[in-house]
Amino acid sequence: MQIKKQSKHYDVVIVGSGAGGGMAAYTLAKAGLKVCMLEAGAMYDPQKNITQLKNPWESPRRGASTKFRPFGDFDACYYGWDVEGEPYTKAPGTEWDWWRARMLGGRTNHWGRISLRFGPKDFKRKDIDGLGENWPIGYEDIKPFYDKVDKLIGIFGTNEGLEDHPDGFFLPPPKPRLHELFIQKGAAVSGVKVIPSRLSILTQKINDERGVCFFCGQCNRNCSMAKADFSSTNVLIYPAIETGNVDVIPNAMAREVLTNAEGLATGVSYINKDDMMEYQVTGRTVILAASACESSRLLLNSKSKRHPNGLANSSDVVGRYLHDSTGAALGGVLPQLFDRKRYNEDGVGGMHIYSPWWLDNKKLDFPRGYHIEYWGGMSQPAYGFGGGIEGLNGKFAVRGEQKEAGGYGKSLKEDYRYFYGASVGMAGRGEAIPMYDNRCEIDPNVVDKFGIPVLKFNVKWSDHEILQAKHMKETFDEMMHNMGAIVTWGGDYNKENNYGLESPGKIIHEAGTARMGSDPKTSALNKYNQAHDCKNLFVVDGAAFTSQADKNITWTILALSMRASEYIISEMKKQNL
Amino acid sequence: MLGVGAIAGTALVAGCKPGEEKKEVATGDPEFTYDRAKEEIAREKELLAQDKFFSKEEMATITILADIIIPKDEVSGSASEAKVPGFIEFIVKDMPYHQIPMRGGLRWVDMQCLNRFGKPFRDCSDKQQIELVDMIAYPNKALKEMSQGVAFFNRLRNLVASGFYTSEIGVADIGYAGNAPNQWNGVPDDVLKQYKLAYTEKQLKECVKFDS
Numbered sequence: 001m002q003i004k005k006q007s008k009h010y011d012v013v014i015v016g017s018g019a020g021g022g023m024a025a026y027t028l029a030k031a032g033l034k035v036c037m038l039e040a041g042a043m044y045d046p047q048k049n050i051t052q053l054k055n056p057w058e059s060p061r062r063g064a065s066t067k068f069r070p071f072g073d074f075d076a077c078y079y080g081w082d083v084e085g086e087p088y089t090k091a092p093g094t095e096w097d098w099w100r101a102r103m104l105g106g107r108t109n110h111w112g113r114i115s116l117r118f119g120p121k122d123f124k125r126k127d128i129d130g131l132g133e134n135w136p137i138g139y140e141d142i143k144p145f146y147d148k149v150d151k152l153i154g155i156f157g158t159n160e161g162l163e164d165h166p167d168g169f170f171l172p173p174p175k176p177r178l179h180e181l182f183i184q185k186g187a188a189v190s191g192v193k194v195i196p197s198r199l200s201i202l203t204q205k206i207n208d209e210r211g212v213c214f215f216c217g218q219c220n221r222n223c224s225m226a227k228a229d230f231s232s233t234n235v236l237i238y239p240a241i242e243t244g245n246v247d248v249i250p251n252a253m254a255r256e257v258l259t260n261a262e263g264l265a266t267g268v269s270y271i272n273k274d275d276m277m278e279y280q281v282t283g284r285t286v287i288l289a290a291s292a293c294e295s296s297r298l299l300l301n302s303k304s305k306r307h308p309n310g311l312a313n314s315s316d317v318v319g320r321y322l323h324d325s326t327g328a329a330l331g332g333v334l335p336q337l338f339d340r341k342r343y344n345e346d347g348v349g350g351m352h353i354y355s356p357w358w359l360d361n362k363k364l365d366f367p368r369g370y371h372i373e374y375w376g377g378m379s380q381p382a383y384g385f386g387g388g389i390e391g392l393n394g395k396f397a398v399r400g401e402q403k404e405a406g407g408y409g410k411s412l413k414e415d416y417r418y419f420y421g422a423s424v425g426m427a428g429r430g431e432a433i434p435m436y437d438n439r440c441e442i443d444p445n446v447v448d449k450f451g452i453p454v455l456k457f458n459v460k461w462s463d464h465e466i467l468q469a470k471h472m473k474e475t476f477d478e479m480m481h482n483m484g485a486i487v488t489w490g491g492d493y494n495k496e497n498n499y500g501l502e503s504p505g506k507i508i509h510e511a512g513t514a515r516m517g518s519d520p521k522t523s524a525l526n527k528y529n530q531a532h533d534c535k536n537l538f539v540v541d542g543a544a545f546t547s548q549a550d551k552n553i554t555w556t557i558l559a560l561s562m563r564a565s566e567y568i569i570s571e572m573k574k575q576n577l
Numbered sequence: 578m579l580g581v582g583a584i585a586g587t588a589l590v591a592g593c594k595p596g597e598e599k600k601e602v603a604t605g606d607p608e609f610t611y612d613r614a615k616e617e618i619a620r621e622k623e624l625l626a627q628d629k630f631f632s633k634e635e636m637a638t639i640t641i642l643a644d645i646i647i648p649k650d651e652v653s654g655s656a657s658e659a660k661v662p663g664f665i666e667f668i669v670k671d672m673p674y675h676q677i678p679m680r681g682g683l684r685w686v687d688m689q690c691l692n693r694f695g696k697p698f699r700d701c702s703d704k705q706q707i708e709l710v711d712m713i714a715y716p717n718k719a720l721k722e723m724s725q726g727v728a729f730f731n732r733l734r735n736l737v738a739s740g741f742y743t744s745e746i747g748v749a750d751i752g753y754a755g756n757a758p759n760q761w762n763g764v765p766d767d768v769l770k771q772y773k774l775a776y777t778e779k780q781l782k783e784c785v786k787f788d789s
Contacts, residue, residue: 053757055745060671064672068614068616078616172784173785174784177764214758215759215760341771345761346761348761383668386739388735406715406717406730410648412646413653417652
């Protein structure tokens with residue numbers, strides 16, 4: 001077996017093509033640097049690989065999920081929970097689900113587009129509650145980059161003047177849907193704040209390269225038609241490729257970061273999944289953006305004389321402080337909406353309203369907040385449509401007639417029509433405390449099909465998260481009651497089931513495994529996402545997060561990746577890199 | 578147009594009578610019109626290369642039951658008109674956990690009919706078929722000893738609903754009005770009025786609006 005060395009030497013080698021990798025490639029290529037982007041999955045072009053505006057009958061499984069598309073047959077993200085030939089292991093007692101996209105653009109092709117800035121307090125939570133660690137940066141450091149990301153990518157929302165949910169440069173939001181107006185009323189009774197959602201979807205034109213949202217509600221299929229939502233592919237990678245400065249190598253599974261005798265990064269070795277040959281590509285700088293856990297795995301697998309504990313890991317924090325958003329959900333039906341008038345209410349791909357955290361944790365029995373996401377209404381039928389009608393049609397009179405649960409025939413058809421569009425649901429997404437012992441590490445006994453040692457997860461929720469989930473469920477129950485809704489699922493929560501708290505990993509916001517900090521003894525990266533131990537190595541995905549707030553992390557990944565990329569450009573100019 | 582072959586094969590399983598297979602393809606069931614990754618094409622080819630899961634007799638029973646669950650009415654056609662039996666044949670291959678409950682459930686139904694009427698379900702009279710269905714279609718009033726039949730019928734009802742309401746006929750029936758470019762201008766005025774709701778001044782001012 002021989003190792004093929006790419007003859008071309010790059011300014012930057014980037015591993016991964018999601019939000020972090022895409023933004024780095026875009027920023028660096030626009031500045032004229034030569035970039036090589038390695039992607040472990042397939043090449044994908046939303047302009048050619050289309051699932052948008054398809055009808056359910058075009059899928060033989062009617063949009064049901066498969067292991068290739070766990071979020072449904074029309075979802076734009078390949079792979080997810082179970083990648084063939086790429087196992088991972090778990091310590092006894094650990095429940096951890098690990099989402100791995102395997103395609104150009106990664107998860108950004110299907111994500112929820114929920115684009116929330118962290119607030120000033122989110123960077124300094126330790127100062128407030130003594131838990132976790134403060135970030136080495138503050139809101140003032142990142143604000144200019146949030147501003148630039150808002151303008152470059154586009155986002156709708158409203159300036160509400162809320163300290164913890166900062167204002168930005170927002171396009172106008174869409175008006176709430178019918179069920180969202182009911183939610184708004186129910187929330188008000190409970191004192192839950194509801195404001196327009198903040199999604200990276202274009203409700204107005206921002207440039208000539210992209211169109212405007214036409215309200216098909218299918219952002220999870222990626223906007224092939226108008227490029228009106230943010231995906232790394234549509235908005236960053238293909239524009240970056242157009243500069244002529246970016247070479248994308250798909251199906252390239254990174255094996256390790258190569259370093260020289262001085263301990264500096266020289267490139268990346270990878271296996272090409274198509275020919276199963278070993279390759280090396282070299283660059284002045286290496287940027288990891290393979291997702292929090294994959295980037296950490298790469299660092300831990302990149303051992304050398306200079307970096308015996310893995311690259312950028314003299315602190316032994318790589319893989320540690322792994323944390324996901326918390327999640328708990330509940331839903332049901334709104335009887336007011338039975339037999340409702342039909343009209344197109346697809347709207348944007350996601351909620352038109354949401355609830356930012358509205359309480360003071362000092363008065364509560366858990367330390368960190370959460371936000372609430374909502375859904376419901378008349379969505380496109382898919383596999384599972386009308387499922388469990390026998391639990392519904394005996395409970396409510398249909399057009400004045402009390403029926404026996406279950407049934408068949410014309411009467412049943414009437415029931416499906418009667419109940420369609422009356423569903424409503426809500427989910428909390430909260431901040432977990434990053435813990436030293438919650439970690440992924442290299443399993444000493446297991447390799448994947450490429451011979452790369454795999455990760456072993458060891459993660460447990462604490463009471464901080466469990467009590468937060470309890471609060472979520474109680475709040476949702478109350479709001480549903482206020483709205484006159486009937487809870488049909490998720491209402492079964494108690495101490496034994498952790499109040500319905502999802503197992504960690506499920507919310508797919510994993511972060512913290514190569515955290516930034518001012519002290520090289522307790523952090524892997526400095527405030528520019530630069531490895532303390534290796535100055536030409538950067539990590540620009542969720543791994544860099546010291547903590548992740550009660551906000552989805554993508555907008556912050558984008559801002560930090562842009563900031564790190566501008567720092568790289570400036571350091572290169574100064575000959576420091 | 579990746580994987581045209583794969584879905585053309587899906588049409589094969591849509592027909593329940595072997596003699597009609599070619600005709601089914603020719604009548605133009607949907608082809609694979611949407612993005613498929615390499616691995617998906619491989620898996621779907623493999624699925625479609627499999628023999629039919631249901632026997633001719635089982636498929637006849639499924640078709641009768643599906644049309645009892647979703648018959649033709651004033652609004653729309655029946656389950657079999659929407660090719661629901663073919664969908665069920667595909668889905669049990671795609672989701673093998675349906676296979677044993679479906680096969681066993683069908684046999685359970687046949688045994689009940691054999692004992693009561695001396696014939697398998699498909700050969701029973703309409704009246705006998707409905708008599709049996711009535712014993713398993715209502716979970717709360719069904720006799721305890723019919724519980725396995727209830728579980729089977731719940732599963733089948735769900736599969737039929739999935740297949741029917743995701744078909745062109747079913748989507749039109751349910752009245753889903755989306756999946757088309759449009760300008761969202763908020764809840765229609767008459768609907769707001771119906772529910773005695775209104776947008777706030779703030780919402781009217783800040784939200785995106787279109788001249789209709």
